[in-house]
Amino acid sequence: MKPLEDVRIIAVEQYGAGPFGSLHLADLGAEVIKIEDPRVGGDVGRYVPPYGEDEDSLFFESFNRNKKSLSLDLSTPAGREVFERLVANADVVYSNLRGDVPAKIGITYDDLKHLNPAIVCCSLTGFGMTGPRQKQPGYDYVLQGLAGWMDLTGEPDGPPTKSGLSLVDYSGGLVAAIALLAGLHAARRDGIGMDCDVSLYDTAMGMLTYPATWHLNEGFTPERTRHSAHPSLVPFQAFESADGWLVVGCAKEKFWTRLVEVFGSPGWAQDDRFADFASRNQHKDVLLPMLEKEFMTRTSAEWLAMLEPAGIPCAPINDVASALQDEHTTARGLVVETEHPRFGTVQQVASPVRVGSQKPEYRRAPLRNEHFEQVVTEVAGLGPDEIERLRADGAFGDVPAAERAGHPDVFEAEAATK
Template sequence: MLSGVSVVSFTHFLQGPSATQILADLGADVIKVEPTGGAFERGWSGPDAYLDGESVFFLLGNRNARSLSIDMKAPESIELLRRLLADADVLIESFRPSTMDRLGLGYESLKEINPRLVYCSLSGYGSDGPYKDRPGQDVLIQSLSGLAHATGGGEAPPTPVGASVVDQHGAVLGALGILAALHGRERTGRGCLVESNLLSAALDLQIEPLAYHLNGFRGERSPSRISSMYYKAPYGVFPTADGHICVSITAPPVLAEVLDDPWFATVGDDEVLARREEINERVAGHLVGRTTKEWEDLFTERKVWFAPVNDYAAVVDDPQVRHNGSVLRFEHPTAGEVAVLGHPVRYDGERPGLRSLPPALGQHTRDILAGLDLTPDQIDALVERGVVRG
């Protein structure tokens, strides 16, 4: 899809590398610019997850890219990068605001030498404003944005989601912005500045409940653990005799039949929202009386909306997950067999595959510099002085 599009990535942590990997999966030629000591994610992994010294956190977000390892504090490095960017289609960066400007690689500077450049900045809160210098990190943004406060039962404390959902949504929005800008450039001949941030991503994840709130509909977390401040019951996860099951919105007449309880038939259509706690508690009282498998069989037969509550082992083994080919496996020369999530979208029935492994640090430095017309002797001299690594 993006064959022929050149991307230079100054990204680290998760939001930036994940956004860049989306473009790389689609065929873009991605150059990952790293310091000579390596990108942050090479030396960090959430649960100290390393495969023979290779960070799983790095391996999950940097496939199909090339690595240029360079000391960005060296004056000659900035000149080399400006030469590289003079012909690039996209620059994507996730430094704190103003960092790229201080390096001489800000948008205003680069658009003078490359007016077609699509320049994407990913940050925590935005490039300006009172929070621009705060650390932007997923769980912090979940808390600030209201997402944690909206999650959990009425008696539970505010509860962050158990994954870096804001980082990943911010990555997708960044990639979306880049693709839109590339499409616009086809008409105008000009690039533009694309900005995405974690705070905006977290708010976008809450497009529905925030719209209710903004228009005067106030909600409270449910004491019976309805998994929304605004939805009718039943809606959420319920204990069974031997585990849990998730049940989504089901009309009272259906509940009366499926649960063999005439009480539900006494709830009028105009009472369902006002009596949602009664409904939820009564559903819970029924579900705890049978096993999960018994309810799954009955709900399947009666076409009730439900889902199993899978742990990650069950997710990986789920028939639909396996059918969709969601897990990508590859053999790495150091880490051995690696399993990560693949590209989430199919095109003409196919998912983009693995063109190249997550690169070793500086693996492509020499090739990239040679593409800037540097001679082997010039490249050797840069390596010897520690300006680049490769």
């Protein structure tokens, strides 16, 4: 069996952070059933440009492989009835909504424990389910500013700068996955579920780590560093070469000794100003110009050919294309493929989560409501008459024709297997 093959997650998720968290669980074999609101066309990620058409987008593919989809209107009594049938046969209800919404729509543990005492309700929100910002919408960009990340990022004389990736969203998704698994472990041990109150704000603040500790205990004020330099270890930063940029880091004294040998500058090793971490940091205004001048004398490839054999931490500063083509990327199997009815073969990056020796299987992201029949009959346990009654009462929205319009062949093939 796959590591999480016996786990069923009902996911009221959308866009990036929430789907990113459950993606890794789905890759590990968990049955992740996406609940998509038919009133708004499902997960908004289906419509993110520029690479998409109708309800298909490569953005959505990146966050939703190996999942199932059910269109369900939770605002209707009929939709709620179906949802509760799903909860009774699930392990986890997972969501990423505004902090006050889980309680409003009744997806907290107190709302659901009568259906399933062991249900784990994991809510990834912007600011958490308590506190003065509870009702505020939380987005990665906003959180990077609020938590001090943007003030720390960029060149000293430049504007506050966002990371090139949505790191608060992605980190929040991973934190939520950890919380979900911990809650599930406890629920299976004790027979009692719980709420997991996870937020992007808590995640962003928690990742301030040692600069926060330094500030809280010693009044340290973080400052931006030139060329992305480490705040205390010198040298550890980006250096410009004759034809590009590379990163070189002396995180241990032995690396500094080796770097001096590569440069062929034995006098540096004897210079008291550069004798250890503290002295190099104190005299960095002298040392760094010397290093920068030296690095400009050769190309990045020439430097890497000297630094790598010496065991000095270093790397070229790649663009995305170069990173994806790196031989180590290939060796680690980090680009995977799925087949899609519109896009054909879709390549994307694999989950970094590895458990055991079994390789994950990869299935494209679901079309909206693609797994209707399977979910409502096998998971919710509904019969034909019940399904028609609930459909008439608006549980599933007025969506089937729209869903089949984009990919009738897929839905016909799905129906043929029933």
